[in-house]
Amino acid sequence: EGFGLPPLEAMDAGLPVVATTAGALPEIVGDAALLVEPGSASALTSAIQVMIGDVGLRHRYIEAGRKRATQFSWTVRIEELVRIYRAIS
Helix, strand or coil: CCHHHHHHHHCCCCCCCEEECCCCHHHCCCCCCEEECCCCCHHHHHHHHHHHCCCCHHHHHHHHHHHHHCCCCCHHHHHHHHHHHHHCC
């Protein structure tokens, strides 16, 4: 997928996110997701277990995710694009 839409959609829906440090994911999710190295099934399993088992941590990631997802709103991006077009016209 490349950009990180699935984690952003999950965060916007109020789901905690566990993702890998591959590609653009760290930049997209910021500190709003629990990140693990790619290719390690045991690291991924452990992170998911931590997220499931620690209710407080899970709720912190849910709130951080909702906040982070608002930074990538289509409305905000379109408004920025229109502002740029107007500035260069």
